[in-house]
Amino acid sequence: MAGVPADDLIPDLTALIKAYDVRGLVPSQLDARVSRAIGAAFGDVVVHGGARPAAGSASRPVVVVGNDMRESGPELVAAFAGGLAARGVDVVRIGLCSTDGLYYASGALDVPGAMFTASHNPAEYNGIKLCRAGARPVGQDTGLAEVRDLTRTYLADGVPELPAQERGHVSDRDVLADYARFLRSLVDLGGIRPLKVVVDAGNGMGGHTVPAVLGTGAGLPALPLEIVPLYFELDGSFPNHEANPLEPENLRDLQAAVVEHGADIGLAFDGDADRCFVIDEHGDPVSPSAITALVGLREVERERAAGRDSIVIHNLITSQVVPDLLTAAGARAVRTRVGHSFIKAEMAAHEAVFGGEHSAHYYFRDFFFADTGMLAAMHVLAALGGQDAPLSALADAYMPYSASGEINSRVDDVPAARARVVQAYVTDEGAGAVEVDELDGLTVRHWDTTPRWWFNLRASNTEPLLRLNVEAQDEDIMEKVRDDVLTLVRAGVEKESE
Known part of the structure; x- marks a missing residue:
């Protein structure tokens, strides 16, 4: 087939199509050609359920597709929609939206969806979060592995095109106002006392959704909220700071603005606005x-x-x-x-x-x-x-205990480091002194008797790191358990990565 890329032009799809979503560099890992193949594969595997599109069907299945503010979004969406249409799927493009805005559209319309975003990743990335009808997730064990395999086939052999009369159609629809009305129907803010709220959108999609939901941008009645905006301009290059509020340095502008404006609360959203971090009136993060x-x-x-x-x-x-x-x-x-x-x-x-x-x-x-x-x-x-x-x-009132936060330790031998902790806290402590489970990493609990504490030690899936979280009845106990466990973890040559 003319124009079909050689095998060496097919990107490493295992690195691109991960356990829960698609995420990669543009264009070296994700470009229009790859996006079209993923769209076609998603249509065949998830939308059609692995069956061949029905010839001559009077109605076609529908997928809703949206994108965040990244510059590469529109081209990737157009290619993805083309792949779906080639496989007999109608596409409703909702344009700029937050990830939860895409989930709303998928749930309200009861159709599968695709959100083009790389969330909090830097500007050179983009990706796709896929879901089934009703916003049900698509992951490695629920279809994403099959999508990856079929994408590889379509990149090697080309996307098969249905006859023109059986191909899907692409249309556009704005759901922002419907999304805003739906959220307001779930929480009544009309009767609260007036609040001054600083919102840091990080140049991400919060700058699009906050005016609609908390303001009057979608034509809804005004709420007793004075919104002080920070970085509401949509800009996928993130000129002010990364749209990742999990990193403390990305909260500093918001913390300062809350204090400067005498605000009651600060809110920070990540790039696709599906996560929200809260700052109190003193500029301190709320857990x-x-x-x-x-x-x-x-x-x-x-x-x-x-x-x-x-x-x-x-x-x-x-x-x-x-x-x-x-x-x-x-x-x-x-x-x-x-x-x-x-x-x-x-x-x-x-x-x-x-x-x-x-x-x-x-x-x-x-x-x-x-x-x-x-x-x-x-x-x-x-x-x-x-x-x-x-x-x-x-x-x-909701945080009476003392917590360490997550502490990362880079170690030469993860199993050996973990074994030292097991020896000290499980074997040497003796049966019954602590509760132990391995639901996710190693959790050791000493909560039923004083002093009360617990810790969890989890290995990274991608790096030689051990992640430690400790909580205790007070700061002194937390610090002792934290330091004792870290001493065991970091015995030998290590490098701390906070």
């Missing part, structure tokens, strides 16, 4: 565990008022306060591995009302079991504006 507890209790209370039992999902390195408070409120707290695919699977399996992660991903049953930073932010605004105390006092 995502505290946000998980706060939002979880609000959702549990709503379920209880409706006479329903509730389940909340949390990953294993969120604070002990999360299961403590949720269980006391009558909910069932389900602990799961770190990673959005595990949270989403547990959310769906248990029909959980809410789920939270230490990385500031928050998941809602009423948002198609998907994650949305905006809805979490609205819950925090509702809780803050529904009472008179400042955010720092409100947050303190």
Whole structure:
């Protein structure tokens, strides 16, 4: 076939199409040719379910596609849509959107979706988050491996084209206002006290969605919120700072602005605006565990008022306060591995009302079991504006324990380092002195008797790193456990990577 690339022009798809999404450098790993092949493969594997598109069918399946503000987005979307259309799939392009905006469209329209974003990665990256109808995730074990294999075939042999009358059509639709109305229907902010809110969009999609949801940009009534915008201009080159609020240096402008403006709260969104970080009135970060507890209790209370039992999902390195408070409120707290695919699977399996992660991903049953930073932010605004105390006092009630945060150690021999910790805390402590599980890495708990503490030690999947999280009843105990474990982990030649 003329124009078909040689094998040496096919990128390493294992490095591009990963366990949970597509993510790579543009154009060396991801370009229009590759995007078209992925679109065709997604159409055949996920949309058609592995069956050959039905010839002469009166109706065609539909996929909704959106993109963030990265410069490469429109070209990649056009190519992806072309691949889908070639395989008999209609495409609805919703244009610029946040990832949770794409999830809304997939859920509301009940069709599969594709979001072109590289989230918080630098400007030279782009990627695709894929989902089935109803915003259900597509990962390595749920179709993505098959998409990767078929993409390789289509890059080698070319994308097969259906006859013109059987190809899909591409159309455009704006869903921003519908997305904003839907979120407002889930949290009522109309009756709260006036709040001054600084929002750092990091030149990402929060600059597109915040004016629509929290302002009047989508034609909705004004809320009692004064929004002070930081970096709302959509710019995929990220001229001010990386759109990754997980890194403390990327919060400094927001922290300073909150104090400068005398604001009640600060909100920071990542590039595709599916994660939200919260800053209190003093400019101090509020732990995502505290946000998980706060939002979880609000959702549990709503379920209880409706006479329903509730389940909340949390990953294993969120604070002990999360299961403590949720269980006391009558909910069932389900602990799961770190990673959005595990949270989403547990959310769906248990029909959980809410789920939270230490990385500031928050998941809602009423948002198609998907994650949305905006809805979490609205819950925090509702809780803050529904009472008179400042955010720092409100947050303190949800964080009574002391935590280390995640500490990374680069070690020469990960199994040997882990074995030293096991020897010291499991073998030498003796049976019954601690609780041990290996749900995700090694978790050692000494919580039922004083002094109360726990730690989790997880190996990186890609680097010779061990990740340590420690929590204890007070700062002194936390520091002792942290330092003792790090001494064992870092025995020998090591390099710390905080």
